[in-house]
Amino acid sequence: MGCFRILERMMKNTYDTKDIIFALATPWGSSALAVIRVSGEGCIATLGQTFSRSEALSKSASHTLVHGVLLDVSTKQPIDEVVLAVFRDGRGYTGEESVEITCHGSRAGIESIFGVLKELGMRSAAPGEFTFRAFMRGRMDLTQAEAVMEIVSAQSQLGHSLALGRLEGNLFSLIEEIKQQVLEAMSIVEVQLDYAEDEIVENTNFPFAIVEGAQQRIETLLSTYAIGKLYGEGAKVVLAGATNAGKSTLFNLLLKEDRSIVSEVHGTTRDFIESKTVLEGIPIRLYDTAGLRDSFDAVEQEGIRRTHRLLEEADLILLLLDGTEHDDQSIDLYGELITDPRCIIVWNKTDLTTRKPRTGSFPLSAKRGEGFKALREEMLSRLRHEIQRPDGQDLVIESARQRTELIRAHEALTKVLELAHGDIPLDIIAVEMGESLDALGSLTGEVASADILEKIFSGFCVGK
Ligand SMILES: Nc1nc2c(ncn2[C@@H]2O[C@H](COP(=O)(O)OP(=O)(O)OP(=O)(O)O)[C@@H](O)[C@H]2O)c(=O)[nH]1
Ligand SMILES: [Mg+2]
Known part of the structure; x- marks a missing residue:
């Protein structure tokens, strides 16, 4: 078409x-x-x-x-x-x-x-x-066209260099190689079909190894999506905690600038403040929020509502507890957050107290920077937790569309293998092989529909 x-x-x-x-x-x-x-x-x-x-x-x-x-x-x-x-x-x-x-x-x-x-x-x-x-x-093919936009919008040097590899056509070449593997398997099946119409496939004649090889390569590529997404799109990190816990102080420390107002007055930050930074190549959107407390002030209540909305969308939450506060009021307010897997609990103001930090929390003096290195390491390891770059794999995908097509191709090949193991007629198996080729073709734009193309290109900036 x-x-x-x-x-x-x-x-x-x-x-x-x-x-x-x-x-x-x-x-x-x-x-x-x-x-x-x-x-x-x-x-x-x-x-x-x-x-x-x-x-x-x-x-x-x-x-x-x-x-x-x-x-x-x-x-x-x-x-x-x-x-x-x-x-x-x-x-x-x-x-x-x-x-x-x-x-x-x-x-x-x-x-x-x-x-x-x-x-x-x-x-x-x-x-x-x-x-x-x-x-x-x-x-260029569709993966290169998408790489153009990914380069233009890259937020870190690493994100930029990963997109550059895709622009040079590395992804396209790999997809073409996988397609060739599927085509080779298909041609073997088709030859058998010509000679033995309606006959049941002999397992021994089926090119299992070729199909499994193609499937393995798709799997490897799919496993890179988390890396591409993290270094391309970045992560949302939200600072939360009771008023006066030191959120704005930590926010400024992470940004290395006095961006948010710090004061001993409870409720200083009334609406969230957003800023961008880069943590070891990972683009971070960092949010300082209004501290949680039971407030009757309408403006502050709205600020607290916004904090909750941000928390829902966060990739990582830094929950600050004030180490000097004996009643730990913030623990009641953030009850569910304490066990949220996205949450790192920070025990702040260690310079003012000798109290033993809460179990599992990260002791910090946001004012002096003590404990900041360990906290930063923990943030990085949490952000990278899903990420395992396969050995020798320089190619990384970042687009959700590409991931969807790869999953479709992978599922079709899984079906092919299941059917072949189950001695299903070859013509039915060939249909599933065609489905995987169709998905790979859509990925590179060979068979992409007008709707998909419009969606992709209309998201570009003018001049590109
Ligand atoms: N000694 C000491 N003081 C701190 C530390 N972190 C914050 N503070 C002080 O605690 C007060 C509150 O700090 P903020 O950063 O404004 O607290 P916040 O959580 O943003 O407060 P709200 O915006 O009111 O919710 C300020 O006077 C800070 O200087 C710390 O680690 N040690
Ligand atoms: Mg504040």
Whole structure:
């Protein structure tokens, strides 16, 4: 099915692949330089209509730079001094003729250039439209297209480098190899089918080892999802505890900055505060929350409600107990949390007390930093608890969509093996093999539906 159906649908919607499209590839705002991408057949000649060095541009080779001035279409007044990077013969990012305009980075200047491009008959690109074109022209498969977005949104160096491996096509190559294994098994089954229609499969002739090998490789890949998700998407860490327990002090210590207000007044933090940090390559969204207590203040009650909502979504909770508080009021308030497997209990203010820390808790002086190293190690080990990187496996998946397709392929192969062990007719087994190939094909975009493609590409940023 594939491309034709997809194209038909896409062309009815926003992505008309014949138009010349443009978009800003750098952020909006004031900067020394900005880059505007232009793509589509004929875009070089079209730009030449309003460029001071149109002859140099028309004669330029692919992958060269042409310096000149972009002119107003009707008045021919200068709009901006630019450098054009020229990509001919389908050698641009999109797999078609393209130009990247490096211009000055003021909003007003960029808007003027957009005006010129529109007057030349070009249109602004929809989100993900450049990468969509690259996919449609076979310059990349769907795993690489997704890697583009994963790279753009990477929050840590490790997340970035894992996505880079996928962009280089490592995942695509591995999926192709697995597909070849399934195809090989299928061809063996089909030969037997030709010779022995309606006959029962002889177990000894069934390519068990090949199917098991393919299944094993899928399993290994699936086991990397937790790593990809952790280093790509990151984790939500919520600080909770009674008022005055030292949550904001620990929050600032984790961030290494005075971000949240610390004071001896109970109920200082009234609404949650969110900040980002990176812990050994893991992107962390860290939340300081309103301390729990029975409050009659409407604003504080709302803050406490929000704390509860955050706690539900947390990957890791640091529950702070004030080591100097003898009545341990917070234990009643957080009764269920104490046994929650996501929870690390922190016994704070050790510098003020000689009381024995609660069993299983981590003693800390958030003010002085004593005990912080051990707490940090515990946080890391909890966050990584599911993660075991298979030996020699550099390839990691991060996308939930890819994981779903791998599970589908794996389940189909499990069924294949069960059926083959049960002496089921070969034609029924072949159907399940087809199902696993279909899942692998969807993963790389070979047989992806228009709906899936729209969902993926519309989640991209404009300019990519
Ligand atoms: N001596 C000592 N004081 C601490 C420690 N941690 C926090 N404090 C003090 O305890 C008081 C409360 O600290 P915060 O960090 O504001 O407490 P909180 O849990 O955010 O309080 P609320 O925002 O009111 O819920 C401040 O005066 C801090 O300086 C510690 O480890 N040792
Ligand atoms: Mg606070």
